[in-house]
Structures are given as structure tokens and as C-alpha cells.
Amino acid sequence: MADTFRLTLAQLNPTVGALSDNAAKARAAWEEGKAAGANMVALTEMFITGYNTQDLIMKPAFIEDATRHIMALAKDCADGPALGIGGPFLEDGKLYNAYFILKDGKVKSRVLKHHLPNETVFDEVRLFDSGSLGGPYSVGETRIGSPICEDAWHEDVAETLEETGAEFLLIPNGSPYFRNKMDVRYGHMVARVVETGLPLVYLNMIGGQDDQVFDGGTFVLNPGGELAVQMPVFDESVSHVDFKRTDDGWRVVPGEIATLPDEWEQDYRAMVESLRDYLRKTGFEKILLGLSGGIDSAIVATIAVDALGAENVRCVMLPSEYTAQSSLDDAKDVAENLGCRYDFVPIAEGRAAITNTLAPFFEGMAPGLTEENIQSRLRGLLLMAMSNKFGEMLLTTGNKSEIAVGYATIYGDMAGGYNPIKDLYKTRVFEQCRWRNANHRSWMAGPAGEVIPVSIIDKPPTAELREDQKDEDSLPPYDILDAILTGLVDEEKSVAELVEAGFERETVKKVEHLLYISEYKRFQSAPGTRLTKHAFWLDRRYPIVNRWRDDS
Incomplete structure (x- = not known):
């Protein structure tokens, strides 16, 4: 024997x-x-x-x-x-x-x-x-x-x-x-x-x-x-x-024991590998994305360069009159830090043409969300045109917090073929950026060092679709929003449990309402890296038509 x-x-x-x-x-x-x-x-x-x-x-x-x-x-x-x-x-x-x-x-x-x-x-x-x-x-x-x-x-x-x-x-x-x-x-x-x-x-x-x-x-x-x-x-x-x-x-004769990285490195590696394999296995070699000067597009650009190399990533800034100079500067800094291509495509002329076309139909009506979303949808149109022309897959850059509550424009900034941060709450986006700035590994194709400027990490998030707009104009502060979403989505907690935990009932109900009415957007959203057991897609399958609300 x-x-x-x-x-x-x-x-x-x-x-x-x-x-x-x-x-x-x-x-x-x-x-x-x-x-x-x-x-x-x-x-x-x-x-x-x-x-x-x-x-x-x-x-x-x-x-x-x-x-x-x-x-x-x-x-x-x-x-x-x-x-x-x-x-x-x-x-x-x-x-x-x-x-x-x-x-x-x-x-x-x-x-x-x-x-x-x-x-x-x-x-x-x-x-x-x-x-x-x-x-x-x-x-x-x-x-x-x-x-x-x-x-x-x-x-x-x-x-x-x-x-x-x-x-x-x-x-x-x-x-x-x-x-x-x-x-x-x-x-x-x-x-x-x-x-x-x-x-x-x-x-x-x-x-x-x-x-x-x-x-x-x-x-x-x-x-x-x-x-x-x-x-x-x-x-x-x-x-x-x-x-x-x-x-x-x-x-078993004892052999090599590999050291396992911490959760921040594993999450980041998962996003890089999923993007790299999604491109490779679907036949794409290059990608592009809209670079706004905000934190979400900055980390997606960094993930993209780490996955494919700077020579295969195109970043596009599409400014409007509401785009701050600091956003222009930050976007350019990210692209230069990463070493990838940076294109500048203003949307003012196209937006004016669309506004003039719709003027007879909107006469007498005050401008509002519709006009804001035209900007986002025009950016989506231009990015998809570039994707078609150059054969580069467009990435979308919405984080899990935004996707959860529908703080994203369908057929606008949601346009794209893949989203590596789809399962990353906004508060974790900040920390993941800090982790990447402080760490570099051999499997990253991008450069070491502070590739995401601190100015991007520290500034208040904004969609810049109107004058002086801030995300907190429409949403609770992200630390509160993410805590409530974690309870509702990841932990399946009731409204009553969250109120008992110290959150204001009015805020919890608002978040719950936004979560449920945004299901149709998520149904049409790009796939993205699964990081948790409660990612949006196969892990959490809710009906689009749903009139139930938790009145506990």
C-alpha cells in the first residue's frame, strides 16, 4: 500500500x-x-x-x-x-x-x-x-x-x-x-x-x-x-x-501559507479583477468614462488604469456652465496622475440646441429637474457616441448609495457597460480612495502614490447640474444615508428597528421610499462588481411595481 x-x-x-x-x-x-x-x-x-x-x-x-x-x-x-x-x-x-x-x-x-x-x-x-x-x-x-x-x-x-x-x-x-x-x-x-x-x-x-x-x-x-x-x-x-x-x-505535509490581504485590499482587488475579466471575456480591450472631478469617477478611473493600464483608458471631461473650476482642475489632475488620455468635450452648444428644440413644448413652465437631467443625458449620448466610434466600453460610475436611492439619471450618467463600484457605499468610496493612495501592489497596472487628489476626497459631493448644488440638498448626509441603507438593504431591518436605533423616522421613511421607487432604474443599470451578499442584481430581486411600505 x-x-x-x-x-x-x-x-x-x-x-x-x-x-x-x-x-x-x-x-x-x-x-x-x-x-x-x-x-x-x-x-x-x-x-x-x-x-x-x-x-x-x-x-x-x-x-x-x-x-x-x-x-x-x-x-x-x-x-x-x-x-x-x-x-x-x-x-x-x-x-x-x-x-x-x-x-x-x-x-x-x-x-x-x-x-x-x-x-x-x-x-x-x-x-x-x-x-x-x-x-x-x-x-x-x-x-x-x-x-x-x-x-x-x-x-x-x-x-x-x-x-x-x-x-x-x-x-x-x-x-x-x-x-x-x-x-x-x-x-x-x-x-x-x-x-x-x-x-x-x-x-x-x-x-x-x-x-x-x-x-x-x-x-x-x-x-x-x-x-x-x-x-x-x-x-x-x-x-x-x-x-x-x-x-x-x-x-498533509505542511506547505506554503500565503498571506491573505485585509478587506480593503480584497475589495479593491475584486473590483480590478472583475473589470479586467469583464473586458477580456467580452472582447473589449479599451474603456472610457466621464471624469467629472468628483470622487466616484476618480476611483473608477483608477480602478480602470489598475486593471488595463493607462494606455487603454480614455477619460472625458464634459463641462457645463455649472462645472466649477476646481472640478476641471481635479479631473485633469486625476488623468495626469494616472497617465491616461484626457479629452475635453464641452456640452454647452449641444445643450443649447436641445433646449431650443424643446422650448415650444416647455413654454411657460419653470425649469427644474428635467433641464438638469438633459445635461446628464447629453453627456451619456456623447460618451456612447465615442464608445461606438472608438470601440471602447463605457464605464458608469454610480456608487451603491446613489443607485439605492435613484440619485442617478437613467439614460444619462447611468449609461455604460459596467460599473466596478456598484456595490460600494459612498462612505466606503472615500475610505477606498484613501487606501489606494496609500497602497500599491504588483497586480496594479497604475502608478503608485497619491493618484486621487485629497481635494477630491475632501470636497462636498455634488452633481453640478445647477448653481451651488450639493448632494445633501436632496439626500441625508452620506454617513446617515449609508447607515440607513445598510439596515434596509444589507440587514433587512424594519423601519421600527432603525428608528429604535436612533434614526429619525421621517428620514428613514424618505430613504425607504426612494429605495423602492428606484427599482426600475436598477433593473436597467449596468452590471457591476459584487462585494457583499446584498448586491443589487441577483442577490436582491425586488419587483419593479411594489406598493408595499413598512409602516412599523
Whole structure:
């Protein structure tokens, strides 16, 4: 009986639907494992298709194509280590989220996911059938149990595998990022180790997929919960993990322990990686955005340069007569600090033409919000024209506070293909800017130092659509607004609970009203990086038509 087992862990970045590319990544990882003398090479959940596939996985032709690629991998990887890879499995009219063990040119074993997540961004009950609780599979003389992702968050699958002879647990995951999620993962996986007494491998993918970011952070635990191996977050990485047989069963030989960054760095990295992958995976190479001289566009420009490099980012200032000289100066300073292109496109002439066109229809009516929004929509038109002409994706720059209460102009400043700060409240935008000014990492393509001028961070936020306008003319101060929104959105608190916590009822009700009536805007907003479990899109799905209000 063998006393050692080498497992190659491939923490990689698949692309949804890019079956040949994903298969090529799998084959390269297998070759690396083969060269290292591995007994098995492991990839993540649904790797062949990419993840999260949503309804694409229900298309019969897609399932057939994925199956062909898995069978081709089995033949290509016949003369070396076993290969574990996630993919769809269709049998007797039922579709499963499966994990395939390929060896000797064929599928030697197959694991079917039992617990199907049906919360936050996941709809797996809608997409897949539940597999039965099964036993371990063998790779040589070693028996391995593979709960698939959600299966490891419940005790029954791991306990069943331990009771039926599994010697260690290998868990392939497609687990997307949210702030401080690693603590949650550690908690669940330590519980599985304590319950079963088995070593455990938590293998996670990386990469951006629409709003979701998969952050990797693969780790290995020995019995008792001791951390034996920790792979980095957000980076593609292949690691060879060695197991040794002892009188007490298999134990992992301690390996490299990567240091995990704090939540500010992980949030920022998530925004950079999600934007980079969204562009790369949709075929865009360059981006542009409107640079107003305000803090939101400044941090989005910085994220864009860190993701793609200054040479691929175009910043456009579109001033009106209400644009302060300080905003002009600040916008130019940001572009120069970042080293990206800066275009100056005044909107006065276009606005005058639109105003004159509408004058006969608006005669006798006082100017107001309509005229303010014409400015924003004209900027959106000009930016989209430049996007079309130059083939550059337009970014939109609204923060979560504004998106929550509708403090944004639909078809105006909401125009764009992606929004990296969509799940970042305004108060966190300020702190994230300070963090970026003070920190620089090797994965950032932009320059080090104070790229966002302090004058932008410190000045009162304004949309500059009328004379002396400030955001607080229409909204509560952002520290109060964000605290109320956190309660209503992230914590699902009632109005009564927020009033009891010390907020004025009138303010809470105003925010609640704005939150609900803005649903139609969010329904049409660009996707953006998911940073929390209560991001706007798949995490929080509210009806557009909704007359209910909380009168508690």
C-alpha cells in the first residue's frame, strides 16, 4: 500500500462557454501535475463550462458539447495522473452538477452534487437535479471523497463519505467573493474536519464572471483544523500537495501559507479583477468614462488604469456652465496622475440646441429637474457616441448609495457597460480612495502614490447640474444615508428597528421610499462588481411595481 499521495491543485480562471479554452487550461494543469509526479490533478466545480452558467446549462447542445470536451480530455490525459474536473452530466432526462474523475482514457468515477444552493446568486434548484448521497472514489489505492461546493457546507455529505471509507476530502468549488467570506469558509471547513477526522482540501476557482468574482484562496486542513497549505487569493496558481500515510491515517505535509490581504485590499482587488475579466471575456480591450472631478469617477478611473493600464483608458471631461473650476482642475489632475488620455468635450452648444428644440413644448413652465437631467443625458449620448466610434466600453460610475436611492439619471450618467463600484457605499468610496493612495501592489497596472487628489476626497459631493448644488440638498448626509441603507438593504431591518436605533423616522421613511421607487432604474443599470451578499442584481430581486411600505 502506497505511503504517499501527491495531489496537484489547479486554481484557475475558466471562461463561461469557452469550452476549448477551458479544456486547454485543464490539459496544461494536468501536464504540470504529470511532470511533478502527481497521482491526481484537481480542477474546480463546473470547470469545463465555466461558472456560473445560469440558464445556458439547460441548453441541450451546450451540454452535449461540454460532454464531448470531457471525453476528449479523458483520452488526451490517459497516460498519467487522474484528472478531476467539474462539468454537467445528463442521465435519464435529469441534469446534474457533476465532478468527473478521468483515468486511463475514460471516466472512472463520477460524483453528483447533492445540496443545490438556491440563494443569493445561485439558482441551482432550478437548473439541476439533486444527486444521491454516494461514497468515495478510488485513485490507485487511495479513497477520496468529493463533496461539491455546497455539499461541504452541510454535515451529511462529508459524514457519509467518511463512514463509507473516504481517506481525505477534496472539495471542488465555484465560490464567489463577498467581503470577509474566507472567515465563513474556514468556519464551515474546520467543522467538516472536526466531524470526520479527515484532512480536507478546499479548492476554489478564480476570475470574474459578470458581477461575480471568484477569489480562489484554496486551502488544505489537517485533522483538528490545522492549516497546512494556503494558496493566494485572486491569482491563478498550481500547487502540489503531498499526503503521507500515518498510523492515524493520511496527513498533509505542511506547505506554503500565503498571506491573505485585509478587506480593503480584497475589495479593491475584486473590483480590478472583475473589470479586467469583464473586458477580456467580452472582447473589449479599451474603456472610457466621464471624469467629472468628483470622487466616484476618480476611483473608477483608477480602478480602470489598475486593471488595463493607462494606455487603454480614455477619460472625458464634459463641462457645463455649472462645472466649477476646481472640478476641471481635479479631473485633469486625476488623468495626469494616472497617465491616461484626457479629452475635453464641452456640452454647452449641444445643450443649447436641445433646449431650443424643446422650448415650444416647455413654454411657460419653470425649469427644474428635467433641464438638469438633459445635461446628464447629453453627456451619456456623447460618451456612447465615442464608445461606438472608438470601440471602447463605457464605464458608469454610480456608487451603491446613489443607485439605492435613484440619485442617478437613467439614460444619462447611468449609461455604460459596467460599473466596478456598484456595490460600494459612498462612505466606503472615500475610505477606498484613501487606501489606494496609500497602497500599491504588483497586480496594479497604475502608478503608485497619491493618484486621487485629497481635494477630491475632501470636497462636498455634488452633481453640478445647477448653481451651488450639493448632494445633501436632496439626500441625508452620506454617513446617515449609508447607515440607513445598510439596515434596509444589507440587514433587512424594519423601519421600527432603525428608528429604535436612533434614526429619525421621517428620514428613514424618505430613504425607504426612494429605495423602492428606484427599482426600475436598477433593473436597467449596468452590471457591476459584487462585494457583499446584498448586491443589487441577483442577490436582491425586488419587483419593479411594489406598493408595499413598512409602516412599523
